[in-house]
Amino acid sequence: MSFARVNGAVLHYLHREGTGRGVVFLNSLGTDHRIWESTAGRLPKDIPLLFLDKRGHGLSETSPATMETFSEDVAALMDRSAMADALVCGVSIGGLIAQTLALRRPDLVGGLVLSNTGLRIGDRESWTARLDALETSGLEGMADGVMSRWFSDGFRTSNPDEVEGYRAMLTRTPKDGYTAACEALRDADLSGRAAEIAVPTLCIAGGADIATPPDLVRALADAIPGATYEELDGVGHLPSIESPERVADLVQRIYGRLA
Numbered sequence: 001m002s003f004a005r006v007n008g009a010v011l012h013y014l015h016r017e018g019t020g021r022g023v024v025f026l027n028s029l030g031t032d033h034r035i036w037e038s039t040a041g042r043l044p045k046d047i048p049l050l051f052l053d054k055r056g057h058g059l060s061e062t063s064p065a066t067m068e069t070f071s072e073d074v075a076a077l078m079d080r081s082a083m084a085d086a087l088v089c090g091v092s093i094g095g096l097i098a099q100t101l102a103l104r105r106p107d108l109v110g111g112l113v114l115s116n117t118g119l120r121i122g123d124r125e126s127w128t129a130r131l132d133a134l135e136t137s138g139l140e141g142m143a144d145g146v147m148s149r150w151f152s153d154g155f156r157t158s159n160p161d162e163v164e165g166y167r168a169m170l171t172r173t174p175k176d177g178y179t180a181a182c183e184a185l186r187d188a189d190l191s192g193r194a195a196e197i198a199v200p201t202l203c204i205a206g207g208a209d210i211a212t213p214p215d216l217v218r219a220l221a222d223a224i225p226g227a228t229y230e231e232l233d234g235v236g237h238l239p240s241i242e243s244p245e246r247v248a249d250l251v252q253r254i255y256g257r258l259a
């Protein structure tokens with residue numbers, strides 16, 4: 001567990017040293033780095049890993065941010081950890097941050113795993129409505145709806161305790177941090193930039209994801225030159241939690257293919 005002030009905010013990160021190419025994990029809206037724990041724990045024990053809580057989430061300080069700010073934070077922590085040419089795995093907003101990083105700092109990104117994400121997620125109206133709901137009801141009032149977007153019906157029925165735990169992760173997110181990330185999502189649109197991504201890319205969709213449905217992820221894969229697409233049957237928005245063994249297998253497969 002480490003902390004560093006980068007780009008004006010104190011960020012929380014975990015860097016495991018190792019040998020060979022590193023793997024970086026970027027989390028989604030209202031979550032922290034722990035959503036990748038079960039997946040990362042299935043990867044070889046000797047490879048370097050970097051996890052971080054994006055600003056306004058987990059133990060990282062809150063401040064206004066754009067998708068560029070989030071990607072600069074990742075770049076700063078990778079530079080600090082002497083990690084370059086890494087496999088960068090991002091889920092949802094983490095996938096948008098990963099794409100932004102690949103466009104702005106191609107030296108840092110050797111490959112991408114883009115899970116449950118798109119070139120754009122939602123639209124201006126849907127994020128404005130989310131921000132209004134946050135003002136009216138707070139995260140506590142929104143939490144049931146968010147859980148039904150994060151997890152498939154089957155997972156919620158079979159794993160009530162886990163869902164309760166992740167609900168706590170959501171509701172403990174600072175309101176200002178959640179707001180900043182929603183505003184960044186409202187304003188981010190990478191349509192038209194995908195052709196510039198020049199690294200091996202795997203796009204993962206959840207067959208039961210209603211937040212970033214398979215069609216959105218497939219359109220992302222179609223737009224990035226040479227990208228491959230995998231759909232996980234019956235899985236919701238956070239496959240690293242619902243199906244860590246399948247995600248770890250896919251991460252290892254693309255890791256093994258990187259030159």
Ligand SMILES: O=C(O)CC1=CCC(=O)O1
Pocket residue numbers: 027028029030091092093094121146149150185211237
């Ligand atoms: O909270 C949601 O609806 C799911 C989500 C959208 C962007 C993100 O990072 O998570």
